[in-house]
Amino acid sequence: MRKQIVAGNWKMNTTPEQGIELVKEIMKNIGHACTSVNYIVCPPYTHLSEVAKITCGTAIQVGAQNCAEEAKGAYTGEVSAEMIASLGVHYVILGHSERRQYYGETSATLNKRMRQAYANGLVPIYCVGETLEERESGKLWDVVKAQIEEVIFELTADEFRHAIIAYEPVWAIGTGKVASADQAQEMHAFIRKTLAVKFKDAATQTPILYGGSVKPDNAKEIFAKEDVDGGLIGGASLKAEDFMGIGKGFN
Ligand code: PGA
Numbered sequence: 001m002r003k004q005i006v007a008g009n010w011k012m013n014t015t016p017e018q019g020i021e022l023v024k025e026i027m028k029n030i031g032h033a034c035t036s037v038n039y040i041v042c043p044p045y046t047h048l049s050e051v052a053k054i055t056c057g058t059a060i061q062v063g064a065q066n067c068a069e070e071a072k073g074a075y076t077g078e079v080s081a082e083m084i085a086s087l088g089v090h091y092v093i094l095g096h097s098e099r100r101q102y103y104g105e106t107s108a109t110l111n112k113r114m115r116q117a118y119a120n121g122l123v124p125i126y127c128v129g130e131t132l133e134e135r136e137s138g139k140l141w142d143v144v145k146a147q148i149e150e151v152i153f154e155l156t157a158d159e160f161r162h163a164i165i166a167y168e169p170v171w172a173i174g175t176g177k178v179a180s181a182d183q184a185q186e187m188h189a190f191i192r193k194t195l196a197v198k199f200k201d202a203a204t205q206t207p208i209l210y211g212g213s214v215k216p217d218n219a220k221e222i223f224a225k226e227d228v229d230g231g232l233i234g235g236a237s238l239k240a241e242d243f244m245g246i247g248k249g250f251n
Contacts, residue, residue: 003207004223005164005230006247007040007125008237009065009093016047023051023060025240030059037230037247040091040125041237045079052088063091063125066099069112071119081116092122093232095151097129097170107150114151118159125164125232126152127211128191132171140169144187145194153198160199165191165208166232172212174234181221181228184210188227216242219249 014022023041030039042063043051052062068078084092094113099105110126117124128147130140144167152163167187172179179187188208195203210222211232222228230250236242 002205002229003038004036004250005038005040005207005209006243007042007063007091007093007166007209007230007232008243009042009096009211009232009234010044010237011065011098011234012044013238014043014047016050019043019047020050020054022238022240023054026060026243027055027058029240029244035059037250039243039247042091042093048084048089049087056088061091062087062089063093064089064122065093065096067092067094067113067116067122069109069116071116081113081120081122085120085122090121090123091125091164092117093125093127093166095127095147097127097168097173101170107147110151111154114155118155123162123164125166125209127166127168127232129168129170129173129212135169135171140187141190144191148191148194152195157199157202160195161202161205163206165195165206166211167191167208168211168232174213176213178213178215178218178222179210181225184222184228185225188225192227214246216245216248219246220251223249 040061040063042065064084067081095110128144130143134140134143169179192203207229209230209232210228214231214233215236
């Protein structure tokens, strides 16, 4: 039985005050939620500490949206995995397409971030996904396979057991265009098969989340698919009601 996960990627949204309000609202609702679902919120760095404190001991877990490549030192503006972990934060999103697209993240930089995450006990939520052009030209399988092989295949078997993968087709992020449940399933099954080449049976246990315009009204159909174990939610994670509504998609 794989973990069911609904993770909220707040991106560069909410002031600390708004973020705290949002997480309090989520906490109020969690009592009525399905207990088998793991909820993770990923606020900006500025309120990670406060959100981690407020949620400590509750069913909500906290993740960062990135971590530095290096352990410490003269890297102005960076935040290390050690700093993040010291706040009681357990997860870190790595390889989000916005990081790849706007900040030049590559497999090489992501491997370094992965090293830092594992060295500090953070669980990576590693994002993969193709652009519209790559999908339309039929390159989607090669693109996603390379994103997995170049980074996830560098992990040890023991590290891999903790990893979470998120499939986020770039064309579906923030666009309102959601992949059909069948398109999601097709790619999730492909990802699991790819993972199994190196990690064998352990791949059957890896949570693979779908991300890209997930809303309360489409979550149920997507989550019903065999290889979809939850969602990484952007826009809809900024409203407690929608975020919790997506969790109900598992029922
Ligand atoms: P979206 O973003 O739900 O707003 O499409 C998903 C993500 O980028 O993680």
